[in-house]
Amino acid sequence: MTKQTTKMYLQIVRELRLLIEKENIRPGGKIPSERELAERLQVGRSTVREALRSLELLGLIETKRGEGTFLTDFRNHKLVEVLSTFILQDTKTVGDIHVTREIHEKEAIRIVAGTPTLNQLPVWSSLLMQLQEDESIVREDLIREILISTNNRLSLKMWFLLKQYGDEPFQGHSEKDENQHIQQLLNAIISGEIEHAIHSYRGWITWLSQGREII
Amino acid sequence: MTKQTTKMYLQIVRELRLLIEKENIRPGGKIPSERELAERLQVGRSTVREALRSLELLGLIETKRGEGTFLTDFRNHKLVEVLSTFILQDTKTVGDIHVTREIHEKEAIRIVAGTPTLNQLPVWSSLLMQLQEDESIVREDLIREILISTNNRLSLKMWFLLKQYGDEPFQGHSEKDENQHIQQLLNAIISGEIEHAIHSYRGWITWLSQGREII
DNA sequence: TTTTTCAAAGTGGTCTGACCACTCAATGAA
DNA sequence: TTCATTGAGTGGTCAGACCACTTTGAAAAA
Incomplete structure (x- = not known):
């Protein structure tokens, strides 16, 4: 759907939170791949990425090329750097x-x-x-x-x-x-x-x- | 360049800060369009967007469809919402x-x-x-x-x-x-x-x- | 002349499909 | 058994295409 009033990537941030809760993903745990998320949420991969990048900058998730995306333990420094x-x-x-x-x-x-x-x-x-x-x-x-x-x-x-x-x-x-x-x-x-x-x-x-x- | 070790979108976040400083963009001021940024920084538009989305979630910028992207008043602690x-x-x-x-x-x-x-x-x-x-x-x-x-x-x-x-x-x-x-x-x-x-x-x-x- | 209308240009929002770089594990050869 | 290889899966990036929306200015109407 390309006609939502609420921004899609924010929607995804929310969905992601629910998904993490529902599947009980703990800090360090793996989050579904970008492609899988795109399909499950019925959105484009680039949109999923926008949401993930945001959360990464906040230090809430961590991505490893070739491996996947993981939930972190709220103590990344990236956010501190950027904000500072x-x-x-x-x-x-x-x-x-x-x-x-x-x-x-x-x-x-x-x-x-x-x-x-x-x-x-x-x-x-x-x-x-x-x-x-x-x-x-x-x-x-x-x-x-x-x-x-x-x-x-x-x-x-x-x-x-x-x-x-x-x-x-x-x-x-x-x-x-x-x-x-x-x-x-x-x-x-x-x-x-x-x-x-x-x-x-x-x-x-x-x-x-x-x-x-x-x- | 698709071979950087540092993530491109983080690079862009940095570049953006410099740009804002150099062009003396004040809170409320307009940031160059996504397409222009992509060309000036020699990267894809989607990569620029990943950087912008991150900054938006942090509450550092604000986007208005059809108008553009603007620097916000940093006092909008929007990040608190997401974190919470x-x-x-x-x-x-x-x-x-x-x-x-x-x-x-x-x-x-x-x-x-x-x-x-x-x-x-x-x-x-x-x-x-x-x-x-x-x-x-x-x-x-x-x-x-x-x-x-x-x-x-x-x-x-x-x-x-x-x-x-x-x-x-x-x-x-x-x-x-x-x-x-x-x-x-x-x-x-x-x-x-x-x-x-x-x-x-x-x-x-x-x-x-x-x-x-x-x- | 002044006002209204509306089409074009510019901007963010999203999707698709294509490569690239990297990791890991299964496969197969030594 | 051990080691090298290869292929599948994953994130990183890009280009191009539409869509939805706002602004603007020129053309049309008053």
Whole structure:
């Protein structure tokens, strides 16, 4: 049908999503070939390709010439590259991404700190011990752990994506200083002091962004 | 050339960026036609289209049949839509959607209530007056107003999507009761009492969900 | 002259069929 | 058994053909 009002390739993106769900294709799994999709969906192969190329640029699928097309695990860098070359100039957008990511992080901290069963999790004290033995912790790992423990997978995935878009290399920081921020946060979480935890988090973030500007 | 190692359509994405920069095409400006691009870059039109479709799905360009292709305002985070359809697919937990939406709502309330220039906005008192004259306000309208005033378009967009996915009809509620919740929230915002505002919000949400279960 | 009509040019949307480059597995020879 | 070959399947690209839509400007009508 060449007369649809909705763009065909967007339709295909949708169909593809349904197909993936119906056939239970997991990350890493193989998607039907372009020719097969074209026939099954009754569209031209070039149209199928337009949809697939879009998804590839988003990092949702991966194609290997001679082999096929595969579902990926949402962590391709292509998208980050493209977006950064096109968008990263726009400071307002970058700011939004950071702020939005921090929204998810803060709320997760509030939940963990405010929920006895969560703030008593052995992982916090074990992390704290690591720090006291001068083993450093990567910021992302800690935050991810916090996000995970809130058991909101949607929020976790959004956070993951935002992290990809907005990531900047953190450089020129003293590990010792950072450890102090982390310890403060962990202590507040364990003792269930929500506002204290948020305050520590804010301090940490501020400290990080100051570090960024020095570069 | 059919023998490049780097994928042609990615090459084109890159070329396109350079072209846009060189010709100083601003958001809203027109990009050369597909046929012209194909000739200038010495590639097939379908290959050009694959690149353009990708950028369109990312929300970087916009196409109008019969007119042409245009550079968009990057702030249109259209990619969120696509990503969300893929993400929400396996994270069907309606609960997650609600909780995540509420994360954005709560944070927005915190920001508005805690920022003097925002909580003094005339819109709040005017809404409050409407309520006192017994004109009812739709929940979504109020929340949207709050989100907008935080000036984080990305968060706003996410909220909008979450709202769409998780929408349920609110029924069987007494308008009078709801007005009371809203008034409480608005008053707390205006007076800058963050925790009070959050508390009101929580009460409102709880009340709403109880109403839902009755259905 | 002014207004209306409408056909042509230009643009994106889609399809078809044809090659090319690559991978993999089955086939067959050593 | 081992190794080389070959053919089927898959993505990558191209050229050309229509279709649907918008704009525009010249011709026709007022």
